[in-house]
Amino acid sequence: MTNARSNILQLEEPGVLSEAVAQPTVMDSPCRACPVRHLSICAALSANELKDLESIMSTAEVPSKASLFHEGDPAEYAYSVTTGVVKLYTLLPDGRCQILGFLFPGDFVGLSARSTYGFTAEAVSGATLCRFQRSKFSALLHRYPHLEDRLLARAGDELDAAREQMLMLGRKTAKERLASFLLLVSEKGERSGQSPQRVRLLMSRSDIADFLGLTTETVSRSFTQLRKSGHIAKQESERLDLLDLPGLRAIAQGF
């Protein structure tokens, strides 16, 4: 239920990165060195087309707890996450918070056609992002139909994910929700090349609770349950071992 705060968003102009830049190649063509290009929408683009994309793009370093935008702000930009984790959330007037999703490296936000953002986006950990002016971006979409194809496919994937989340929020028990969440994080990590059994939880218990529609206490108790039943084990803080993936899947699906 962390309330909104207003940190400044550090932006770097196209092709102009901060002083602490190591490789000039990155500067000339950040996208070509991008570690998550194969995951992102940009995978659809050739080297030449990437240049066009870069010309309308800024990169941003966002410190933990800084927000990209707030619910209700004019929706001027779309973002693609390169590193780190971003949470999307809405608040009810009395402060109840629902996290609508986490953005992991390769994820994209800003599809909605509405003129204002319908939710707040805030970095959970330090994050790096690519930022696009939506008007320019949609012009590019028309120039490169395969980019639009990819975006449409992504929209479909996100809808699928949203529906899975509805099932979780509407019909699953606390334990089932937590298992589902751990598997989700595991899959996102795997997508970025990490082992599915080893999970980095960058978000707080409170974030997890707001994502799962629970309280921190219930999340904590569910963690304890899963630990006692041998499904998970805590490594260092932030690090978790999923000892029994099939078992977790069974729990997550309600068996």
Add this chain to the structure above:
Amino acid sequence: MTNARSNILQLEEPGVLSEAVAQPTVMDSPCRACPVRHLSICAALSANELKDLESIMSTAEVPSKASLFHEGDPAEYAYSVTTGVVKLYTLLPDGRCQILGFLFPGDFVGLSARSTYGFTAEAVSGATLCRFQRSKFSALLHRYPHLEDRLLARAGDELDAAREQMLMLGRKTAKERLASFLLLVSEKGERSGQSPQRVRLLMSRSDIADFLGLTTETVSRSFTQLRKSGHIAKQESERLDLLDLPGLRAIAQGF
């Protein structure tokens, strides 16, 4: 918690409607007479382009409780609803059901890029639909970029709706959920030209419960609460008056 049943889907071939057809014009160009064209994705198309769409399209009359497809079926077709209401739902192994959304006239389903459907679609009332083979439809998408634009915009709208539903499922009370639902139905009705204060509830209490993540009993009690507080009034069965729209909005938003 209505379980899956397998009714046959009545299909009509392109341009070939059932014997009981009144106006031949409808037969030649069903889309031009379509009552929800302005709502549908097809609004993006000119008369000529509509012809192309019609050539890959079948229309279907679906009786109440017939399913369009089941979760897990190969996802061969996409659908657009012309009249009636369709529910999309998934089941957990033990029978818990979550309705992921209702399709009203003008709504579209089948965006996902997956090769099998992730949910079941079933007519809540009698419904008429347009059916497209997805492979052919996506070819058309490439031919008419403005159609793809419109589909992308629709995907964005659906994502927005999905996120609102997450907030509802994760953080709202029973009464708040029901108020949100009534307002949703009211808006869909308004979109089709009906008064926002007069609502037709074609779905059963059980459907509403499965949509809201509640039980039928709790839905029923919440109806009673809203009736006793003067926010709604029952007309004939299926018909409901929303006596206090601002009040309902306040409840729905958690005030």
Add this chain to the structure above:
DNA sequence: CGTGAAGTTGAGTATGCTCAACGGTGGTGG
């Protein structure tokens, strides 16, 4: 009318919430 399904209401229960205390950890300043 009679029958069965759908909806409503009631009583008791359970899952997850609230409130509260406690332990660990990391950051800050003396």
Add this chain to the structure above:
DNA sequence: CCACCACCGTTGAGCATACTCAACTTCACG
């Protein structure tokens, strides 16, 4: 460098909202 403090996470006890089970009413349809 260490002590202190604040924050996060965990655990416990009691409570509330929504669930379960059951009876009863209403409605649609023969």
